[in-house]
Amino acid sequence: MSTTPEETSSRLALDSGLTVRPWAEGDDLQLLEVWGDPENPMHHGDRGLLRPSSNEPWSRCIVAEHEGVPVAAATIFRSSLHPxxxxxYAEVAPEHRRQGVAAQLLEILEAELPNCGTQNLKARVAKHSAAQCFLKDNGFQKVQRSRRVTVQPGVLKLPDLDAAQLDLEDLDTGSVELTQLVAEFYNAVHEWDRAEMTVGKAQQLLLAPETGASGAVVLRDVSDEGKKPILAFAISYTAERTEDPADVLLGWSPELDEEQAGSAARALLALVSARYPVTVEVDDSMGPLKQVTDELTDNGLADSDFEALIYARDLSTS
Structure with missing residues (x-):
């Protein structure tokens, strides 16, 4: 029988002496006082996942208290994009770590898994963090790595567009053609964590003004005047170009083979970083882009300022 969010962990005692209850309004501010500021943008975003439990979308979130003061929290939730x-996600105040608190919070949340249709879990952590050991100790295995790479202006040779029969074109972020390609690209590079990205979701999550998307350029193959397919795209999430790096989502058509995708990714990255620095997020599953950025970082022509690891525990296949 499925429980309601209010019934989840109404109040339980942990072996560490803490008590556990459902997430309540104001917990975020109280936890911020004991946790301190987030260490990086990913950390900030993960804390934003802590919110009241619900059944639509399905999520459970609990808080551990010490003498009435919140000191730890944990959540599990379902994504409509990765089913x-x-x-x-869990976080524990420094003075209460290494006492098994996170493991006990995970165990409490695990009791809810039969109510949501899947028992497989995933979590992301910063590289070289203590959370890696916690996940490994609890049956999680690394399935993906993601890096933020900043490419400085002019480090890549600009392509000869005319000779290569290519064209660089500005495209509205509301373009159906662009949105379709973004959805196909996202699904293709997330085979390791099956995605159900649709045109509607791509527009809502990656291209709508609310996402910060401020413009897009595409690289077209103009060798066939009748088709002119898009080979690669770059979406900027930075409104004004300055000396600070612009955040860019760079992708390519999944119909290209590895060599073609690599050439298109390199050419478009060279073009968008010709005058200003850009920052791209690169998963290991993005082979063509990873090859280019690895080459640049290895030669000191690009910097990686943050690296995240994704761990998974798939009970259905273990």
């Missing part, structure tokens, strides 16, 4: 695994 095969639930996301898990």
């Amino acid at each position: 095969d695994r639930l996301s898990f």
Whole structure:
């Protein structure tokens, strides 16, 4: 029988002496006082996942208290985009770590898994963090790595567009053609965590003004005047170009083979970083882009300022 969010962990005692209850309004501010500021943008975003439990979308969130003061929290939730695994996040105040608190919070949340249709979990952590050991100790295995790479202006040779029969074109972020390609690209590079990105979701999550998307350029193959397919795209999430790096989502047509995709990714990255620095997020699953950025970082021509690891525990296949 499925429980309601209010019934989840109404109040439980942990072996560490803490008590556990459902997430309540104001917990975020109280936890911020004991946790301190987030260490990086990913950390900030993960804390934003902590919110009241619900059944639509499905999520459970609990808080551990010490003498009435919140000191730890954990959540699991279902994503409409990645249906095969639930996301898990937990954080414990420094003075209460290494006492098994996070493991006990995970165990409490695990009791809810039969109510949501899947028992597979995933979590992301910063590289070289203590959370890596916690996940490994609890049956999680690394399935993906993601890096933020900043490419400085002019480090890549600009392509000869005319000779290569290519064209660089500005495209509205509301373009159906662009949105379709973004959805196909996202699904293709997330085979490791099956995605159900649709045109509607791509527009809502990656291209709508509310996402910060401020413009897009595409690289077209103009060798066939009748088709002119898009080979690669770049979406900027920075409104004004300055000396600070612009955040860019760079992708390519999944119909290209590895070599073609690599050439298109390199050419478009060279073009968008010709005058100003850009920052791209690169997963290991993005082979063509990873090859280019690895080459640049290895030669000191690009910097990686943050690296995240994604761990998964798939009970259905273990």
